Amino acid sequence: MKNNDENSGRRDFMKKTTLAGVGLILAKPFHITANPLQVGDKVNVAVVGCGGRGNGMIFQNIPKIPGANLVAVCDVIESRRENAKNRFEAKYNTKVSAYEDFYKMLRKEKLDAVVLATPDFWHMQHSVDALKDGLHVYCEKAMSNNIQDARKMAEAMKETGKLLQIGRQRRSNDRYRFTYQKLLKQEQVFGRITHAIGQWNRSQIWTQQPKKEDNIQLAVLKKYGFDTVDQVYNWRNYKKLGGGVVSDLGSHQIDIFNWFLDAFPHTVYATGNNSYHGYEQADTMAAILEYDTPKGKSIGIYENISNSRAVGNFERFVGDKGAFIISEGKENKIYRESRVDASEWQKYVDMNYLSRGSDMTMYKDQNKANAQADSGIRETAPQVSYNIKEMGDMDKVYNMRAHTAHLYNFIESVRGEETLNYTAIESYKSEVCIYKIHEAINNGGAKIKIKPSEYEV
Numbered sequence: 001m002k003n004n005d006e007n008s009g010r011r012d013f014m015k016k017t018t019l020a021g022v023g024l025i026l027a028k029p030f031h032i033t034a035n036p037l038q039v040g041d042k043v044n045v046a047v048v049g050c051g052g053r054g055n056g057m058i059f060q061n062i063p064k065i066p067g068a069n070l071v072a073v074c075d076v077i078e079s080r081r082e083n084a085k086n087r088f089e090a091k092y093n094t095k096v097s098a099y100e101d102f103y104k105m106l107r108k109e110k111l112d113a114v115v116l117a118t119p120d121f122w123h124m125q126h127s128v129d130a131l132k133d134g135l136h137v138y139c140e141k142a143m144s145n146n147i148q149d150a151r152k153m154a155e156a157m158k159e160t161g162k163l164l165q166i167g168r169q170r171r172s173n174d175r176y177r178f179t180y181q182k183l184l185k186q187e188q189v190f191g192r193i194t195h196a197i198g199q200w201n202r203s204q205i206w207t208q209q210p211k212k213e214d215n216i217q218l219a220v221l222k223k224y225g226f227d228t229v230d231q232v233y234n235w236r237n238y239k240k241l242g243g244g245v246v247s248d249l250g251s252h253q254i255d256i257f258n259w260f261l262d263a264f265p266h267t268v269y270a271t272g273n274n275s276y277h278g279y280e281q282a283d284t285m286a287a288i289l290e291y292d293t294p295k296g297k298s299i300g301i302y303e304n305i306s307n308s309r310a311v312g313n314f315e316r317f318v319g320d321k322g323a324f325i326i327s328e329g330k331e332n333k334i335y336r337e338s339r340v341d342a343s344e345w346q347k348y349v350d351m352n353y354l355s356r357g358s359d360m361t362m363y364k365d366q367n368k369a370n371a372q373a374d375s376g377i378r379e380t381a382p383q384v385s386y387n388i389k390e391m392g393d394m395d396k397v398y399n400m401r402a403h404t405a406h407l408y409n410f411i412e413s414v415r416g417e418e419t420l421n422y423t424a425i426e427s428y429k430s431e432v433c434i435y436k437i438h439e440a441i442n443n444g445g446a447k448i449k450i451k452p453s454e455y456e457v
């Protein structure tokens with residue numbers, strides 16, 4: 001879908017006001033910029049929600065994107081918006097306006113785009129209204145906490161022709177993009193993938209405690225849909241405000257299943273409970289997703305644990321030629337099945353896509369191999385490990401941390417220099433799976449069929 005062609009008036013203006021020369025200095029640290037950014041091309045943005053992610057946007061991501069110009073911040077908590085404004089102004093010697101009310105901000109500021117980092121239940125209304133007001137929107141995941149609102153967002157993007165990018169930053173992560181573009185699509189390294197396994201396990205549920213300096217006014221919060229002080233801090237754990245671990249963590253990873261398998265599940269089974277922490281949302285859950293992929297049937301297996309981080313956080317794909325583990329962290333490895341000759345994979349090493357890891361020691365040591373066999377456990381197809389050379393010959397390498405890269409892709413799309421890596425229409429399909437998993441859990445562990453038409457917008 002071409003998302004960028006409609007924004008002619010505003011962008012033409014921005015192009016005409018370019019200040020030649022200065023852009024080279026601005027662009028210097030960013031190796032990948034094909035066209036040096038120009039001062040006049042800056043996109044005026046406001047960040048809405050100055051909590052954890054909003055502050056990340058304001059202080060970690062936006063300052064690294066030469067084309068982004070922060071002009072306003074918005075938060076219903078006065079101390080948060082004032083802190084963000086004052087710190088940014090002091091650090092970057094600039095002026096930023098602070099607002100409690102999103103709509104007042106839209107009326108007063110000349111914005112090109114808004115970046116939404118508010119609790120999930122606010123995303124739909126702010127996104128749709130901003131798009132209809134002629135702005136582009138970067139909205140954090142999840143799109144919403146219900147399927148109807150997520151759909152309205154995707155429809156509004158389609159209707160208005162404005163950009164709506166959803167904040168699943170793995171979609172702009174070099175390692176994930178390389179694995180998809182080169183290893184899966186171009187080289188088909190892993191053969192037929194039969195299993196996708198994802199886990200995100202932590203030793204606690206995400207909670208925040210009220211801070212004295214926040215100086216919370218409950219009367220103000222009530223205007224914005226929060227009934228108690230706890231709700232504004234711990235909205236994730238309330239069904240009417242957020243989506244618990246399934247939306248918060250699972251939506252990142254199940255989206256990777258769908259992306260890498262080139263398919264969406266036709267059936268989900270899921271169960272969960274809140275017996276460990278006792279909040280409204282499940283803190284412990286598991287789901288099975290059935291896919292018909294272009295290469296055959298696949299099964300997705302997904303779980304969250306909130307009382308132990310022992311088994312980590314990653315996605316793992318298993319094919320008949322090889323398998324891989326991928327994550328935003330350090331757990332990244334590729335394994336060749338022994339039924340595939342080493343010479344067949346040497347070309348990937350020669351192409352600089354992979355480098356050889358050390359073979360699994362278990363199989364080098366004949367005594368250990370025999371002991372394994374004696375105990376009755378015999379591995380018929382030992383694997384050999386490789387490392388992902390993630391900065392290999394990719395079509396586009398961002399060379400930025402993923403949250404910055406994803407926002408960069410959005411800002412550059414507003415400027416007409418890129419197309420979105422992840423539109424709301426694509427995101428909606430993954431969100432359908434998430435809401436069906438919620439439905440299954442809320443129904444005590446159900447099997448739910450998803451018709452192909454349910455994924456369409």
Ligand SMILES: NC(=O)c1ccc[n+]([C@@H]2O[C@H](COP(=O)([O-])OP(=O)(O)OC[C@H]3O[C@@H](n4cnc5c(N)ncnc54)[C@H](O)[C@@H]3O)[C@@H](O)[C@H]2O)c1
Binds near residue numbers: 048141
């Ligand atoms: N992509 C990622 O890796 C990632 C990571 C963390 C959070 N997130 C997402 O970012 C969003 C925010 O999460 P967070 O952890 O920063 O939450 P948070 O609770 O720390 O911050 C949310 C902020 O929004 C403010 N707010 C609430 N309603 C508002 C309204 N109507 N108008 C203006 N401000 C309002 C709150 O006062 C709060 O300061 C969520 O959608 C979350 O899922 C994404």
